[in-house]
Amino acid sequence: MSKGFASNYRIVLLAACVLAMFGGVATRLVYLHVIDRAKLVRHIEQARRQIVVENAIRGDIIDRRGNVLATSRTMIELAVDPQVLRPQDEAKWPELARLIGMSLDDLTKIFNTKVSLANPDDPESRDRVIQWAKLREEIPESLYDQINALGIKGVYGTRAYSRTYPQNRLAAHIVGYVNKEGTPATGIEHYADFYLRGQNGWRESEKDGRQREMAQFRSRDVPATNGYTVMLSIDSVVQSWVEDELDSIVQQFKPDNAVIIVSDAATGFLMAMGNYPTFNLNEFNKAPMQAQKNFAVSSQIDPGSTFKIVAASGALNEGLVTPQTRFDCMQAVVEHMGKPRKLMPDDHVYDHPLTVSEIISHSSNRGAAMLAMKLGDQRFYEYARAFGFAEKTGFPLMGEITGVLNEPKKWSGSDITRIPAGYSISATPLQIHYAMGVIASGGLLFRPQLINEVRTPSGEVVHRFGSNIVRRVITEKTAEQMALMLRGVMTEGTGMAVEMPGYQVAGKTGTAQKLIDGRYSERNHVGSFTAFFPASAPRVVITVIVDNGHPPKGVAYGGVVAAPSFKNLAGKLIPYLDIKPVDSSLVRPLLAAKGARP
Amino acid sequence: MNKTGTHAFVNQLLVYTLVTICLSGSVGLASVWMQQQIATASNNIKQLETRAADLERRRGEINAEIASEQSPAKLEQRNKAWSLGLVQPTEQQIERVYESPELRLARKQADGRFGGESLSFFPVRYASGGAR
Numbered sequence: 001m002s003k004g005f006a007s008n009y010r011i012v013l014l015a016a017c018v019l020a021m022f023g024g025v026a027t028r029l030v031y032l033h034v035i036d037r038a039k040l041v042r043h044i045e046q047a048r049r050q051i052v053v054e055n056a057i058r059g060d061i062i063d064r065r066g067n068v069l070a071t072s073r074t075m076i077e078l079a080v081d082p083q084v085l086r087p088q089d090e091a092k093w094p095e096l097a098r099l100i101g102m103s104l105d106d107l108t109k110i111f112n113t114k115v116s117l118a119n120p121d122d123p124e125s126r127d128r129v130i131q132w133a134k135l136r137e138e139i140p141e142s143l144y145d146q147i148n149a150l151g152i153k154g155v156y157g158t159r160a161y162s163r164t165y166p167q168n169r170l171a172a173h174i175v176g177y178v179n180k181e182g183t184p185a186t187g188i189e190h191y192a193d194f195y196l197r198g199q200n201g202w203r204e205s206e207k208d209g210r211q212r213e214m215a216q217f218r219s220r221d222v223p224a225t226n227g228y229t230v231m232l233s234i235d236s237v238v239q240s241w242v243e244d245e246l247d248s249i250v251q252q253f254k255p256d257n258a259v260i261i262v263s264d265a266a267t268g269f270l271m272a273m274g275n276y277p278t279f280n281l282n283e284f285n286k287a288p289m290q291a292q293k294n295f296a297v298s299s300q301i302d303p304g305s306t307f308k309i310v311a312a313s314g315a316l317n318e319g320l321v322t323p324q325t326r327f328d329c330m331q332a333v334v335e336h337m338g339k340p341r342k343l344m345p346d347d348h349v350y351d352h353p354l355t356v357s358e359i360i361s362h363s364s365n366r367g368a369a370m371l372a373m374k375l376g377d378q379r380f381y382e383y384a385r386a387f388g389f390a391e392k393t394g395f396p397l398m399g400e401i402t403g404v405l406n407e408p409k410k411w412s413g414s415d416i417t418r419i420p421a422g423y424s425i426s427a428t429p430l431q432i433h434y435a436m437g438v439i440a441s442g443g444l445l446f447r448p449q450l451i452n453e454v455r456t457p458s459g460e461v462v463h464r465f466g467s468n469i470v471r472r473v474i475t476e477k478t479a480e481q482m483a484l485m486l487r488g489v490m491t492e493g494t495g496m497a498v499e500m501p502g503y504q505v506a507g508k509t510g511t512a513q514k515l516i517d518g519r520y521s522e523r524n525h526v527g528s529f530t531a532f533f534p535a536s537a538p539r540v541v542i543t544v545i546v547d548n549g550h551p552p553k554g555v556a557y558g559g560v561v562a563a564p565s566f567k568n569l570a571g572k573l574i575p576y577l578d579i580k581p582v583d584s585s586l587v588r589p590l591l592a593a594k595g596a597r598p
Numbered sequence: 599m600n601k602t603g604t605h606a607f608v609n610q611l612l613v614y615t616l617v618t619i620c621l622s623g624s625v626g627l628a629s630v631w632m633q634q635q636i637a638t639a640s641n642n643i644k645q646l647e648t649r650a651a652d653l654e655r656r657r658g659e660i661n662a663e664i665a666s667e668q669s670p671a672k673l674e675q676r677n678k679a680w681s682l683g684l685v686q687p688t689e690q691q692i693e694r695v696y697e698s699p700e701l702r703l704a705r706k707q708a709d710g711r712f713g714g715e716s717l718s719f720f721p722v723r724y725a726s727g728g729a730r
Contacts, residue, residue, distance in 0.1 A: 008604065008605070008608075011608045011612075012608075015608070015611070018615070057654075057658070067665065067668065067669075068661065068662070068665035071658065071661060071662050071665060072658060073655070073658040073659045073661075073662045074655040074658065074659070140659055141655055141656055141659050142659065159655075164662050166662055166663075166665035166666035166668075166669060167665070167666070167669040167670075167671070168669070168671070170669065170670070170671070213644065214637070214640075215637070215640035215641050215643060215644040216633070216636045216637040216639075216640040216641075218640070236669070236670055237670055240669075240670035240671065571689075572686060574689065575686060575687055575689070575692055576686075580694060
């Protein structure tokens with residue numbers, strides 16, 4: 001009988017030892033996994049578990065041709081840990097100082113300050129070892145590569161996404177900016193933040209003793225969804241010309257404020273909106289608040305003669321007059337609602353009663369007042385409201401005001417003589433612009449639109465915005481008649497100097513005295529010019545407003561300070577937008593055929 | 599070898615224990631090898647992700663620089679600095695084609711098929727400086 005290779009006693013002893021060892025291991029496992037589990041798991045989670053947030057990249061803002069107006073890029077904050085600097089790297093310090101644009105003395109001082117001394121006045125404060133000292137903010141990747149190549153131990157950077165505006169001041173009031181806290185403060189950045197901001201992702205994993213992620217222990221990985229691209233209706237080229245023109249206005253007339261607005265006559269989409277003063281979006285923190293104000297929507301001015309289109313349109317639309325109806329504009333006092341009303345003086349003395357067309361082309365204050373009186377206070381007020389005055393245009397960006405137009409029951413006796421001429425009423429430049437847009441569009445008031453499309457980062461269109469009609473203000477026929485009369489302003493009236501033969505410009509000059517200390521000033525004026533062309537099939541509406549310009553000599557009439565800029569701008573837009581001259585042999589050149597609608 | 603009795607049982611137990619230990623060891627080694635492979639693959643993925651993020655960052659920076667260089671103000675500056683003399687065309691320099699270019703191309707294509715007869719009947723109509 002074989003006894004095997006061991007005695008019973010030894011085998012039993014060996015088996016007992018093995019079992020005891022297994023038992024010990026099992027006991028320890030029970031202790032670790034059951035009894036002490038909660039404590040150990042908590043400790044491990046604290047020590048090893050990490051949640052890394054993956055920041056979404058904010059979407060771009062582009063113009064209608066795809067030019068980038070706002071984008072996100074990484075910037076590096078460069079810092080130093082003075083405790084780990086090596087003496088052998090000291091020779092590289094001058095090169096580092098040169099790269100980051102800091103004097104070597106300042107750099108050396110930061111590098112050699114290893115302890116922050118305690119405040120002698122505070123008994124509780126103690127000396128503190130410095131392990132982080134900032135060297136420079138917003139270092140681009142390319143520069144950081146050069147700094148890294150120096151190999152200075154202890155100099156390191158922290159990356160963060162930063163908003164940058166490649167076109168600097170271009171369309172500053174429209175694009176807006178994201179402030180240093182990462183909050184979209186103004187403009188499209190604020191308005192379209194929902195589309196632009198994206199959704200941060202996160203990653204749950206574990207880290208090792210050197211704080212490095214152990215990728216194999218990733219338990220959840222939610223990728224970031226980058227923000228959408230917002231395409232504006234603004235055209236960078238047109239906007240650039242507008243801002244150049246504003247520079248020219250500032251150089252020539254030194255105004256307090258100036259604004260130029262260009263929009264598509266057929267849709268109401270804004271193509272450009274420039275303000276003076278303006279600011280550089282990349283240096284928004286240095287810009288005064290006055291420069292950041294969007295004058296086009298946040299300031300109100302007396303519209304002056306540009307407002308005369310309201311009384312004329314209203315009277316024509318109601319069938320009370322025709323373009324040939326004559327009014328005696330030589331009389332200084334007329335009776336209205338049983339009371340004599342003193343009319344505002346006109347700049348010219350007329351030797352014959354003026355037709356409605358002549359009232360518009362010669363910009364007669366008295367004629368406009370008589371047209372409004374013919375309409376009646378209430379109807380005239382309703383037409384003014386219908387043209388969009390005293391209500392927000394619906395401009396998507398914040399800061400828009402309504403302007404002021406009192407109800408007829410609050411009017412003084414002279415208001416019916418002054419309001420039709422654009423006094424005793426305040427309007428924003430954008431309201432004036434879109435009121436002219438009513439004539440250009442064949443009688444429709446558009447809501448100003450700024451966003452064309454919203455796209456995914458890969459370029460797929462998520463949403464496309466269309467034109468937005470607020471209401472019909474006047475009939476197409478009235479709009480045609482008004483366009484014809486506004487052509488007269490250019491051919492025989494106050495806008496003759498900027499007539500562009502062949503392009504059927506229809507527009508209206510405006511000059512309003514400014515209210516200074518409760519009195520209308522003889523020296524301070526708001527000069528304006530608002531026009532569209534070609535009158536028979538309008539393509540663009542352009543408004544130029546110069547607030548308190550100072551021409552070298554004479555008064556700052558709209559025809560002097562604003563109209564020339566219109567002409568310069570229109571001259572550039574004609575080839576750019578391929579606006580064809582009207583062939584007089586093919587169409588009736590002085591008749592607005594159908595507004596601008598397709 | 600005795601197949602019955604205490605010694606035989608113990609022998610079998612030892613054999614099974616050894617087999618179990620070997621098996622467990624093999625499973626353990628395989629598990630460790632697998633974990634190592636997972637860790638290696640994960641680290642490779644992480645490195646690729648880091649690389650992709652770095653490339654994305656650099657792409658963003660280059661795009662921003664391109665956008666800046668393409669801004670109208672910069673282009674005008676370059677035009678002046680390099681004396682390129684680029685200006686907008688004046689109205690007099692513009693020749694407008696009133697005919698539909700699509701129709702023109704269609705006729706041109708048709709012309710090839712019909713032996714060059716049709717094109718001469720449809721000359722392009724140019725209007726110098728517009729129609730003024």
